[in-house]
Amino acid sequence: MTSARAAANYSTEELEQQWAFLDSLVERQAASLRSGVQDPEEDEPVANVIAAPDEGLLRELEALRQNARELESLRATVLELEVLRQKVRELEPLQADVRELDSLRQRVQLLEQERGELLRRLQEAELARSEASRRPAHRSLVSRLRRHRH
Numbered sequence: 001m002t003s004a005r006a007a008a009n010y011s012t013e014e015l016e017q018q019w020a021f022l023d024s025l026v027e028r029q030a031a032s033l034r035s036g037v038q039d040p041e042e043d044e045p046v047a048n049v050i051a052a053p054d055e056g057l058l059r060e061l062e063a064l065r066q067n068a069r070e071l072e073s074l075r076a077t078v079l080e081l082e083v084l085r086q087k088v089r090e091l092e093p094l095q096a097d098v099r100e101l102d103s104l105r106q107r108v109q110l111l112e113q114e115r116g117e118l119l120r121r122l123q124e125a126e127l128a129r130s131e132a133s134r135r136p137a138h139r140s141l142v143s144r145l146r147r148h149r150h
Contacts, residue, residue, distance in 0.1 A: 010067075019071045022064070 010018070 015067075015071055015074060018064075018067055019075070022068050022071070
């Protein structure tokens with residue numbers, strides 16, 4: 001059974017309950033091992049347990065193991081999602097900065113267009129001025145020549 005199938009077959013609450021049950025079971029067993037106390041079933045000879053396996057219990061045990069694996073996979077997925085959510089929260093303020101930069105970029109483009117227009121007008125003005133300055137120089141030369149003749 002895949003994680004996606006497990007998620008479809010069990011509600012989040014059921015998965016959390018199963019996970020809590022498995023966590024408490026592991027904690028009880030760990031506490032028993034630390035204290036040296038064993039469950040009465042563990043005192044029975046191993047041969048009795050092996051001699052009479054209950055197929056239903058074995059299937060249920062395998063199903064629980066599969067559920068535990070799927071829950072662990074889901075837990076890892078939830079942790080990944082939380083990391084991604086945190087990254088999104090960190091990026092949200094940057095979106096405002098991006099919008100501001102886009103606005104500034106547009107303003108720069110407008111200013112560059114305006115600068116280009118001003119440069120074009122300046123060149124036209126300088127060209128007109130240089131043409132105008134050539135004309136009076138020519139006229140003044142002609143008028144000087146006329147004065148010297150008289």
